Amino acid sequence: MSRGFYLGCWCVALFCLHTACENASSQAPQHLTSAASGYAPASDKWTRAGLLPILGAPYPEQVPTPSMQARRTEAQHLALRHPGKVWINGHLQRKAVALTFDDGPESVVTPQVLDILARYQLKATFFFVGFMLRKHAAVVKRTYHEGHLILNHSYDHPSFDALSNAQIQSQLRRTEDLLFKLIGKRPALFRPPAGVIDNRIQAEIDAAGYQTILWSYDPFDWAGLPVDTLVQRVVSQARNGEIILLHSRLHTDSTAVALPRIIEGLQARGFELLRLDELIPVQAYR
Numbered sequence: 001m002s003r004g005f006y007l008g009c010w011c012v013a014l015f016c017l018h019t020a021c022e023n024a025s026s027q028a029p030q031h032l033t034s035a036a037s038g039y040a041p042a043s044d045k046w047t048r049a050g051l052l053p054i055l056g057a058p059y060p061e062q063v064p065t066p067s068m069q070a071r072r073t074e075a076q077h078l079a080l081r082h083p084g085k086v087w088i089n090g091h092l093q094r095k096a097v098a099l100t101f102d103d104g105p106e107s108v109v110t111p112q113v114l115d116i117l118a119r120y121q122l123k124a125t126f127f128f129v130g131f132m133l134r135k136h137a138a139v140v141k142r143t144y145h146e147g148h149l150i151l152n153h154s155y156d157h158p159s160f161d162a163l164s165n166a167q168i169q170s171q172l173r174r175t176e177d178l179l180f181k182l183i184g185k186r187p188a189l190f191r192p193p194a195g196v197i198d199n200r201i202q203a204e205i206d207a208a209g210y211q212t213i214l215w216s217y218d219p220f221d222w223a224g225l226p227v228d229t230l231v232q233r234v235v236s237q238a239r240n241g242e243i244i245l246l247h248s249r250l251h252t253d254s255t256a257v258a259l260p261r262i263i264e265g266l267q268a269r270g271f272e273l274l275r276l277d278e279l280i281p282v283q284a285y286r
Contacts, residue, residue: 056218130175235265
C-alpha cells in the first residue's frame with residue numbers, strides 16, 4: 001500500500017475518534033496521571049483521539065505553568081482540528097518512539113550526538129535552524145549522509161506569534177532554500193520554535209506546504225539538568241508513540257552525555273527508536 005493510503009486511513013480514524021470523544025458521556029473513564037508526570041489529571045479525550053497528553057516541565061516536580069499548559073492544550077486542539085497536518089505523537093498501539101533534536105547544527109554537541117547514534121546503529125530526526133547551516137555545512141552533510149532526517153526549524157528561531165504572515169513565510173523559505181543547496185532536498189516537515197502555534201501560524205505553515213511536527217514529551221534537556229535526572233525523565237516517562245524533544249546545540253552537553261543511557265534504557269523497556277517518517281505516516285521531503 002502507498003504512504004498516501006495509510007495517511008488517508010489515519011486521518012479518517014482520527015476524525016472518527018474525535019467525533020466519538022466529543023459525544024462521549026460524562027461518565028467516561030479519566031486518564032489519571034500524577035503531577036510528577038508533567039500534567040494534571042485530564043479527560044482521556046486526547047487518548048481516545050489518538051493523542052498523547054504533552055508532558056514535561058523544567059522544574060523538579062515537572063508541573064507545567066498555566067501558560068505552558070494553555071499552549072499545550074491549544075496544540076492538541078490544533079492536532080484534533082487538522083489531522084494529518086499537525087502531529088504530536090505516533091500510533092499509541094506501537095511500542096516505538098522517535099528521538100528528535102532541535103536547534104543545531106553546531107560543531108560540538110551535534111557531532112557527539114551523531115557519533116552516539118552511529119555507535120548504536122540508530123537513525124534520528126534533526127530540526128536545524130537556517131542561520132547555522134552555512135557555518136556548519138560539513139555537519140549538515142554528515143547528518144544527511146548518515147541517514148538521519150534534516151527538517152526545518154525556522155531561520156533564526158523567533159517566536160512565530162510575534163511575526164507577520166510574510167515574515168513566517170520568509171523564515172520557512174530561507175531555511176528550505178539553504179537546505180536544498182546543501183543536501184539537495186526540500187523538507188516537508190516543520191517544527192515551530194518553542195512549539196508556539198495557533199490557527200494563524202498553522203495556516204501559514206500549511207500554505208507553505210509543510211506539515212507541523214510538535215512533540216509529546218519535553219524533558220527540558222536545555223535547562224542544565226543533571227545527567228541522571230535527564231535519563232530518568234526520558235526513560236521512565238516514555239509511552240507508545242512518543243515524540244521526544246531533545247537538543248543538539250551549544251550548552252546542551254548533558255544531552256550527549258545522557259544519550260547512551262537514554263537509548264539503552266528505552267531499548268531495555270522494549271521500545272523501537274525510529275525516525276519520524278517511520279513513526280508517523282509522513283513524507284520527510286518533497
